[in-house]
Amino acid sequence: MTQGSRSNSVRITEVGPRDGLQNERELVPVATKIQFVDRLSELGIPEIEVTSFVSAKWIPQLGDAEEVLCGIIRRPRTIYSALVPNERGLESALQAGVDKIAIFVSATEGFSQRNTNGSIEEVLARIAPVVSRARSQSLPVRGYVSCVIACPYDGPVDPSQVRTLCSRLLQLGVSELDLGDTIGVADPDSISLLYEALSPIVAPGDTTLHLHDTTGHAIATALRALEIGVRSFDASAGGIGGCPYAPGAPGNVATETLTKAIIDAGFDPGLDYQRVAEVGRWIRQQLAGLRGASA
Numbered sequence: 001m002t003q004g005s006r007s008n009s010v011r012i013t014e015v016g017p018r019d020g021l022q023n024e025r026e027l028v029p030v031a032t033k034i035q036f037v038d039r040l041s042e043l044g045i046p047e048i049e050v051t052s053f054v055s056a057k058w059i060p061q062l063g064d065a066e067e068v069l070c071g072i073i074r075r076p077r078t079i080y081s082a083l084v085p086n087e088r089g090l091e092s093a094l095q096a097g098v099d100k101i102a103i104f105v106s107a108t109e110g111f112s113q114r115n116t117n118g119s120i121e122e123v124l125a126r127i128a129p130v131v132s133r134a135r136s137q138s139l140p141v142r143g144y145v146s147c148v149i150a151c152p153y154d155g156p157v158d159p160s161q162v163r164t165l166c167s168r169l170l171q172l173g174v175s176e177l178d179l180g181d182t183i184g185v186a187d188p189d190s191i192s193l194l195y196e197a198l199s200p201i202v203a204p205g206d207t208t209l210h211l212h213d214t215t216g217h218a219i220a221t222a223l224r225a226l227e228i229g230v231r232s233f234d235a236s237a238g239g240i241g242g243c244p245y246a247p248g249a250p251g252n253v254a255t256e257t258l259t260k261a262i263i264d265a266g267f268d269p270g271l272d273y274q275r276v277a278e279v280g281r282w283i284r285q286q287l288a289g290l291r292g293a294s295a
């Protein structure tokens with residue numbers, strides 16, 4: 001579980017190499033992906049979601065997961081994780097030597113079908129053996145719940161539905177709950193309501209919050225979450241990202257912007273936001289170059 005609400009330190013997981021790149025249409029060269037991860041781990045980021053072991057038919061951009069994971073420099077203090085949708089993905093992730101996996105389920109049927117080609121129950125049945133096997137090998141498991149505020153297909157989401165999914169994931173044995181505002185529509189009040197609804201089953205300090213930034217409220221939302229007691233956030237350098245199965249979903253909240261906001265609020269993310277911003281600028285330039293070359 002995460003570090004609890006009384007601590008002053010805040011943990012940032014960098015998801016740019018996975019959530020940031022998965023939506024890019026132009027294939028990003030393996031060498032650029034490796035450099036991106038290496039530059040991020042040089043900054044001392046404690047955890048990096050490096051890639052996904054999903055179907056390359058669904059996410060062609062991340063079809064090189066094994067090459068990327070095997071090509072990066074593994075720094076001892078960094079956790080290198082990957083997204084896994086099923087047992088086949090777990091097998092490949094284990095072979096590539098991941099430190100941690102992330103499974104994902106949607107709070108809504110619409111996104112579940114579009115993103116994973118199955119109902120919520122079917123996806124839970126698919127991931128149950130994944131969590132069980134990972135646990136038997138002492139591999140930590142992040143459990144994402146997507147669409148915790150709203151769904152691109154089903155509209156606004158009742159927080160009690162998110163609570164049900166979180167309970168199911170905890171029953172399966174995930175070691176971390178990650179709440180995904182997939183389409184970036186959270187604001188401070190909706191995040192307060194969400195955590196209120198979750199309070200019978202999980203404390204804010206035992207969750208991670210995964211914000212995308214569509215409406216410009218992501219930082220205000222993160223600051224409210226800090227007040228409530230959340231101490232773990234996902235972000236992507238340069239604010240790159242989105243999900244191809246969530247139309248309109250923009251980038252994740254930018255790691256550099258979130259880092260600065262956390263510092264300004266008197267907390268310690270253990271990162272230098274200016275150095276993060278350099279990496280953010282660099283990856284945005286790489287992506288702009290690829291898009292320009294194909295235009």
Ligand code: HMG
Pocket residue numbers: 019022052053054055056057058059085086088089090104115116117144145146147179180181182183210242243244245
């Ligand atoms: P399916 O089409 O129902 O399953 O996909 P399938 O078993 O019929 O497989 C289809 C093909 O994929 C087959 O190949 C399989 O072998 C292959 P074929 O026989 O046709 O040549 N396949 C695989 N290949 C590599 N690795 C695998 C794998 N599994 C099957 N692990 C499936 C079901 C779940 C696999 C598919 O829907 C999928 O991969 N979906 C992933 C979509 C995705 O990654 N979306 C983005 C991530 S979620 C997100 O962004 C939200 C998040 O950021 C949080 C938030 O913001 O809220 C996490």
Ligand code: MG
Pocket residue numbers: 019180182210212242243
């Ligand atoms: Mg996301």
